[in-house]
Amino acid sequence: DAKTTQPTSMDCAEGRAANLPCNHSTISGNEYVYWYRQIHSQGPQYIIHGLKNNETNEMASLIITEDRKSSTLILPHATLRDTAVYYCIVRRPHGSSNTGKLIFGQGTTLQVKP
Amino acid sequence: GAGVSQSPSNKVTEKGKDVELRCDPISGHTALYWYRQSLGQGLEFLIYFQGNSAPDKSGLPSDRFSAERTGGSVSTLTIQRTQQEDSAVYLCASSLFPGQGDPREQFFGPGTRLTVL
Numbered sequence: 702d703a704k705t706t707q708p709t710s711m712d713c714a715e716g717r718a719a720n721l722p723c724n725h726s727t728i729s730g731n732e733y734v735y736w737y738r739q740i741h742s743q744g745p746q747y748i749i750h751g752l753k754n755n756e757t758n759e760m761a762s763l764i765i766t767e768d769r770k771s772s773t774l775i776l777p778h779a780t781l782r783d784t785a786v787y788y789c790i791v792r793r794p795h796g797s798s799n800t801g802k803l804i805f806g807q808g809t810t811l812q813v814k815p
Numbered sequence: 816g817a818g819v820s821q822s823p824s825n826k827v828t829e830k831g832k833d834v835e836l837r838c839d840p841i842s843g844h845t846a847l848y849w850y851r852q853s854l855g856q857g858l859e860f861l862i863y864f865q866g867n868s869a870p871d872k873s874g875l876p877s878d879r880f881s882a883e884r885t886g887g888s889v890s891t892l893t894i895q896r897t898q899q900e901d902s903a904v905y906l907c908a909s910s911l912f913p914g915q916g917d918p919r920e921q922f923f924g925p926g927t928r929l930t931v932l
Contacts, residue, residue, distance in 0.1 A: 735920075744819075744906050744923030745858065788858075800871040801910065802848060803921060805858040 705789045710810040713783075719776040721809050723789030726770045732793050734765060735803070736774045738785040745788065745805075748774065779813045786810050817841070819924035821907050827930045828897055836892045836927045840909030847890050848910075848921060849882060850874075853903040861905075864890060865912070897931045904928050 706724040713719040725734065736748040749756055749763045751772070756763045762775040776783055788808040793799045820839045828834050840847050849861040863871040864884045875881070879897075884890040894901055908921040 739858075744908070744925050746923065747920040750920070800863040800865075801846065801919065801921075802860045802863055802871065802874075803850075803858075803908075804860065805850075807857055 705791055705806055707787075707789050707806060707809045709807065710812065712812050712814055713776075713779045715781060715813055715815050716778055719774075719779040719783065719811055719813070721774040721776075721787050721789075721811065722771065723774070724771045725789070725791045728769050728791050729793070732791050734763065734769075734772050735790040735792065736761070736763065737788045737790065737803070737805075738783075739788070739808070740782075740785040748787075779811075781813050781815065784811060784813045819907055819909055819922050821905075821924040821927050823927060824925065825928045825930075827932065829932050830899060831896055833893065833895045834897055834929065836894075836905050836929070838890045838892070838907030838909075838924060840888065840890070840907070841922055842888075843911070844909035844922070845887060845912040846910045846919070846921075847884060848908040849890070849892050850906045850908065851903045852906060852926070856903075858906065861892070894929075897929075899931050902929055902931045 733750050733752050735750040737745040739745045749761050751763045765772045786808040788805050790803050822837045845866050847864040850858045852858045860874040862882050866887045867884050879895045882892045904926040906926045908923045910919040910921045
């Protein structure tokens, strides 16, 4: 699975949009981009995933560049409860040669400040 | 509905003792994963179950680590002769049976914090 690169940490003001970048320049055509987050002392939580098109759900939006070599997770109105470590993960869909396991990097620690 | 549950939430043991950690996945989820997170380290994959079989055990760090799953539901991770470097949070995750090309999300439990003295 392709390796991802994320900034170590970011700050965001409460109520503002948080834009978290991720580089995945070696991504393959069938690999998806996933975002998970881990709030302190909790297990990771799925946020969103996408392949080529931009995606939006109740938690966030995912913008994937046309060449798919990078993406941005957008939390439109960050709250203090969004303070967490955010992980960008690239992986192939589950199949005979892939178990669907997640390979986590160090992630981005997002601090939302009042 | 109930999420993934793990027990115990905390476990303190002495070096050399065996420990068992339990995971109850979401009902109907046939895929089950174990991960661990050491202090200051990222999350690392340990083992994957598809039903009761484990086609991927590549992340188990040594032969002191083993896991089983019965009835396609509950899983137990066993660590024999624990060492201080085994201290970590052990996380379990489950997902619906992944079909070919189907990128199912994983649901994580709260983890078991293991401390080996």
